[in-house]
Amino acid sequence: MIVWQKPNAFKILFTLRGSVIPHIYPQILFITLLSALISAVQHWIPSSFSSYSTAPFTLLGIALSLFLGFRNNASYQRWWEGRGLWGQLVFDARSLTRQVLSFINEETETGRHTQQCMIHLTIAFTHALRHRLRNTSPWQDVDRFVEPEHHISMRQARNLPEYLLRLMGKKLGYSRRQQLSSDLMIQNMDERLTSMTVVLAACERIQNTPLPFAYTLLVHRTTYLYCFMLPFSLSSSLGWATPLVCGVIAYTFFGLDALSEEMTDPFGVAANHLPLTALSRTIEINLLEALGENDLPPDIIPKNGCLQ
Structure with a gap:
């Protein structure tokens, strides 16, 4: 997740970190070159393209903007719900730790061991959930918080976070x-x-339920068709300014499309995804500190303005 403060006017124009430009520059370049070619043909061979009214493109652009806006709202809602769920996990982990330390009898060796196991399993669950959502290997982060007697059965579990909840x-x-x-x-x-x-369960629902493919396909097709046809309409009236105008419009529409696609799954490792590693580390530090341990891992700090 990008954690930079709002950049100044100069940086806004040239900042690439967190921008969708690296993903869409081929499309922008193609539309700009196509517009330049059409403008050149129209300049050297006048009336090569009829002077069409821009009204149909205006109406289509408004409709496309509404489609893209709706899709971006749906994607952002998934992103924000994912952040809310991880905020709830932070609350649950801290609350459970407080209850375990406050109300499980620690005057016996059994009680102290139970407290430690419960808190370690809570940390393991947090790491296991992150790795499950990102489809990465969890064992380096999870093994050290789970008793060795459970390692074999843990590796046989098809849903590791759910297995850890059963242990708890x-x-x-x-x-x-x-x-x-x-x-x-x-x-x-x-x-x-x-x-x-x-x-x-809610995180798995977000990850396993993409936006309807038919709607995504409609937006993709309409965006490409609109940006491809637009230079033919503008070349006779704008002349050599057509590539600039079409490039800016292509950046806007393709950018909105790419951004919504990126935010559809908020649990990845891209620049605009949720910082699950930092949230997991925060929970680990808080719970180990509550347990009285001094050898705490360091906080995850942003790298180049991005928090993983």
Whole structure:
């Protein structure tokens, strides 16, 4: 995620970090060159292209803008929902840790071990969820927080975060049987696990449910057709200014299309995706500090204005 403050007027024109230009410059270049070619033909061979009214393109441009705006709103809603879910996870992890440390009896070795296991499993769940959403290998981050006796069964689990939630549920059941906490507090802690399960299911829903393909295809086709036909309409009236105007319009429409496509899946590693690594590290630091550990990992800091 880009964390730069608003750049000045000069940087706005030339900043590429976080911009969609690297993804759409071939389309912009093609439309600009096509416009230049059409302008040259119209200049050297007048009346090569009939003077069409720009009214149809104005109406089509308005309709295309509405389509792109709706699609961008839908994509941003998915991005913001994903951020809200990870904010809920931060809340649940901290609340569960506070309850575990406050209401599980720590006067016995069993109680202290249960507290540590519950907090470590919460950290492991956070890392496992991030890796599941990004389709990356989780073992380097997860193994150190899970007891070795569970490593084999953990690797056989098809849904690692859900497996870790089951382990945490078993720990709560064990705490109840050993009378390490009251039934009421066990129930309250189980509600935090239920909330974490909701976060997992909602994140999977966002990741596994793309925007309708037919709608995406319609926007793609209309954008390309509009930008391809526009120079033929403008060349007779704008002359050599046609490439500049068409290039700016192509940048706007192709840029909106590419940005909405990028934000459809908010859990990736692109510049405009959510900083899941930083959020996971924040949870890890907070929970280890609450557990009383001093060897804490460093905070994730932005690199070139981008927070992963």
